[in-house]
Amino acid sequence: MHASAKDGGTSEAPAGHGRGMRALVKGERRPGLGLREVDTPAVGPNDVLIRVLNAGVCGTDLHIWEWDHWAAGRLRPPVTIGHEFSGQIKRLGVETEAEGLLEVGDLVTAEGHIVCGHCRPCRTGNAHLCARTRIIGVDRDGAFADYIAMPATNVIPLKDISPDVGAVMDPVGNAVHTVLEGGDLTGSTVFVLGCGPIGCFAVGIARAAGASLVIASDLNPTRLEIATRMGAHVVLNASRDDVIARVLELTEGDGVDLVCEMSGHPTGHAQALASARIGGRVNLLGTPSRSTEVDFARDVIFKGLTLYGVTGRKMYSTWIAMQQLLKTAQFDPRPVITHRFPLEGIEEAIAVIKEGKAGKVILEIGT
Amino acid sequence: MHASAKDGGTSEAPAGHGRGMRALVKGERRPGLGLREVDTPAVGPNDVLIRVLNAGVCGTDLHIWEWDHWAAGRLRPPVTIGHEFSGQIKRLGVETEAEGLLEVGDLVTAEGHIVCGHCRPCRTGNAHLCARTRIIGVDRDGAFADYIAMPATNVIPLKDISPDVGAVMDPVGNAVHTVLEGGDLTGSTVFVLGCGPIGCFAVGIARAAGASLVIASDLNPTRLEIATRMGAHVVLNASRDDVIARVLELTEGDGVDLVCEMSGHPTGHAQALASARIGGRVNLLGTPSRSTEVDFARDVIFKGLTLYGVTGRKMYSTWIAMQQLLKTAQFDPRPVITHRFPLEGIEEAIAVIKEGKAGKVILEIGT
Amino acid sequence: MHASAKDGGTSEAPAGHGRGMRALVKGERRPGLGLREVDTPAVGPNDVLIRVLNAGVCGTDLHIWEWDHWAAGRLRPPVTIGHEFSGQIKRLGVETEAEGLLEVGDLVTAEGHIVCGHCRPCRTGNAHLCARTRIIGVDRDGAFADYIAMPATNVIPLKDISPDVGAVMDPVGNAVHTVLEGGDLTGSTVFVLGCGPIGCFAVGIARAAGASLVIASDLNPTRLEIATRMGAHVVLNASRDDVIARVLELTEGDGVDLVCEMSGHPTGHAQALASARIGGRVNLLGTPSRSTEVDFARDVIFKGLTLYGVTGRKMYSTWIAMQQLLKTAQFDPRPVITHRFPLEGIEEAIAVIKEGKAGKVILEIGT
């Protein structure tokens, strides 16, 4: 149900920019991004046009900036970058308007995975695994721009949630998916292995879900400090602490009920499998760039472990849970947001992320 | 995502009927149905136009024919009746065509509940409970006609399933939902209480799901004979047999793991609660017209029972499971189909159902 | 695996009482209880002998005191009363000692349902539904005494949990079972209908489990005040408030995800069914003394509700979750404990409960 190329929109016109707008575009097959004047996106009959207010900068954007192996194999320039955002509806496609469920002026965010809606995963609650997925800011134009057009079904209203928080619901959703997949955490023990923004969000989600003990590890003290602010009971510095020994010690020798593997590193995988209790669970979100040696007999079979690979956000049970946690302030992602830049500050934003000094960085694009 | 009123269709025109077609219409607020010449439906951009081949006659159609209390409160004539059907795609809306997932000529059936797609139930795998549901043949024009327009997302391809079987997938889906909700039935015991078409389908689904013992009851010997052909190990005639005593006897005094309550009668409810084993489950599909006295202490709390109310079909996990069972012939609904009539034979069709002589009755509308 | 009649115990003898001890005994088939000198219980090879420290007084004890219809039908005097307790192990049966898993001096509580261990419910995680269950203080001698003998498998160590809290783990476990059955509550809405001690515990458990909104109702202002102290976001006085209207208003018209029915009254049942959201769940623990009229079509089937009858505590997943919540102080039951009496004060204890002035009342028996 991706947006069509033609313009079937109704209601008010995008204010102030005529037909042009600013956009951070990967224009050439080489490192960097360019701030360009481009056409405001066309609005298909099932789409909405959204004025972007805030947008989050993700590790994926860093890969695209650097034009690494993955980016070179996937992107087809020119493409506007950015997939985490919040904004305000400015225009509705004719079909969307006929439905009457969204309105011009609504503050919204959106699921950035645009899926087919017809395949078996889409039909069975696993649309996050649709093989025809097109990701905004990667496979089609994204959100580092004044406007973005989105299919109405992907749009999520921001009731009682502020736009800066709305701009990070995509990665918060990754954390929600990782933490809540596997059943009730009331009174349980959780180990978050890797404290990038998603790991730090995972710490807070685990607390909100009733975990009794949340342990977090990373090599970077700045990140561990953020994890502490998000509610980690114990943080381990993997460069100094014997991570596995400490996790076992903190759990009376048992290991934790749930490991959230956010590092994507073979060392992390080894720690994850050794830190999970007998009959426990390891949910893997960190994407490794190389393979890992696994001793299935010792680490999976005799322990009766369950491993689960996390992609995206469940469409849309993850979003429903997240909306509730955010609007009631049971979970507050703001301690993770450490830097804010205007759209023109993208180079600086990329720099603070590369230096390891940042939690989540957001762009302030519109108002 | 209901079809819009305007016509945005492309591809080939409906063959042979100009702009008119035959339809069984509830035209007046009184009993009966009229065979009329009406306009072929408009095809919105997200719709498909389907040439109807076969259609199933349901108890709901009987209520509409008779213009009972429920029908008078819900329908707004004129409306074309019928919600169970199969057919062939004749035309695609422009957006549907752009998606490229359905094609003119495809044999299809469809989920007849058209839902909003935006509410909490729709967003969490419970679209069958969407409060904005509009049902074809009830709230908008239905399938007892030469053509029907359906939103593309509701359309289900009939790969390796024949059109007469496709025409009964709506009630088969009710049975699948009732039987499979509650977990794996391998080696379990199931009691189907009420052997109308959905009950008879439920018998076959329970067998296909690996149940060890399937008991079925009804007052009507014709229906019990069909239940036997569908694989019931034991049938009980509720007018002669002590139903509860027999179920307990057949299960070594324990009662069954799952009761599928298809009668919608207080007597059925009492039998259902008494026939379920301690820790068992009662899934209720039969719609009662009056209330039931329940002894919650004795029958629910001390027994640790789970009760679940069944509405519609899960969208679309029920359909995915059903497609697999039908195309591999693990489940064959055809013994339940006892009568076939042309569109003009609707009065006769209604009559055989009222006489209690029929299993499922289908209309042969197109070829 | 009930305790055998003979004495196969080893280790130290019960200190200080010779072979006699104090016990509150239902000695005659009429109202009241007598404080008697009785033999210290025999310790079978699989048993432990426990010095009782604290014991909780339950509504069941009130029924026994008053010798109501239920009590007269079930108890066979003489029997020592009391089923909620904590204590210290004083002696181990020979088989228990050989196992080496419990030790003299351990502070413990115990599951009071003694089950067969061989039947289908016992074999499939549903021992709380074992038909051969014998309850201490009802079917065999209980805990309102200086000592009680318990099968070792029923004994639960009190690691980092104080004896007064240990004495109420039986009813806290009822609350845990009621609240946690039905899946993860993170970000959900819960309505606790009835604020006796178990209802008040349920409020706190729902908060600890990550519920976003916990509503509690009762007719008794004292109980509502305790519910507030346990963390209820909103309390409704059912004698004044329009309960259903208020629950719908607090949930934007949807109703709650989970209703915990603790009242056991037909009015409560009606409120429970009406207050649950479409696709929601009602867990019923309150034991009604008469039947309820249920409109299954409107209230269960069209709403797609799940109802579940709660008996006892899951053996032993409920206990494992509860231990974790108590030892980490995520859940603190102490605001519910309003009165403490010595063993001799039973008449006064019964009186404050009957007057509706009490939350949980505990007896201080040993030290």
Add this chain to the structure above:
Amino acid sequence: MHASAKDGGTSEAPAGHGRGMRALVKGERRPGLGLREVDTPAVGPNDVLIRVLNAGVCGTDLHIWEWDHWAAGRLRPPVTIGHEFSGQIKRLGVETEAEGLLEVGDLVTAEGHIVCGHCRPCRTGNAHLCARTRIIGVDRDGAFADYIAMPATNVIPLKDISPDVGAVMDPVGNAVHTVLEGGDLTGSTVFVLGCGPIGCFAVGIARAAGASLVIASDLNPTRLEIATRMGAHVVLNASRDDVIARVLELTEGDGVDLVCEMSGHPTGHAQALASARIGGRVNLLGTPSRSTEVDFARDVIFKGLTLYGVTGRKMYSTWIAMQQLLKTAQFDPRPVITHRFPLEGIEEAIAVIKEGKAGKVILEIGT
């Protein structure tokens, strides 16, 4: 709850053998087994004494015969071998007799994992993962003998199941655990990778559970023939067929819903991960002797796979399901039983297994 060393048994004495009996004993720390005259086992108060009728020879027994690295590290000779068996109760311990749930003369089999009953896994339905597990025929005396003493809680009555079938319920239970863990298989596709006895049993269990397509692979044509007799729709010879390509072809390019990994080989692991569909499941039972390279990004995370390590049988939900499947003949393991030998024929039994000519080999010990 392991059997105590002393003899507290009651009822009739073991018939015919005085105090001695035959047993296959690993007496020395080197290859081979000796048929010896040993004492009939003592019967503790919670035990039963069973006259062994049939016993299954397992791969584990082969390891013990050969005295491989694992066996040398685990066994402490002298120990009687054998853990799969059926028999008849000859004597009850005093506590067991007092319970009245088992009787002299009952035909039974038993769960061979004797667990503590007090730890977290034991308390939460995961007793198969108890760290204190003692396995008969490995850690304590086993079933290749005229008599075996077992704790009563491990004993499973053989109602309507013949003793030769009863003798293989231990490995059938491994198959049940592997196939049924992960939810309902009705209409699903299953790939059993490795057709030793447990793999062949898994084929039949998957059929009984309602799978639409069961594919089996092995290198050994004899085993593939048995898999076909057990109901495999398609068998693949991994020495000739491109296994992954064929599985994808048979599933319209999707891969299967469930892979049962029974090979324990890195090549099998690679095939398992590549053969599972997006969002699918791999249950691993085959115990590898070395580690496997896993590309978590490609094979687990982006596919949203779930992996689960299978140990033993769930105590006792696996047994309950298995009893039902066997007594109703929905599942018949007998095509897998290819050879029968007397107790004295152990050397020949070991030989046919090593030659790869056998399915399941059973010993006929008593009558």
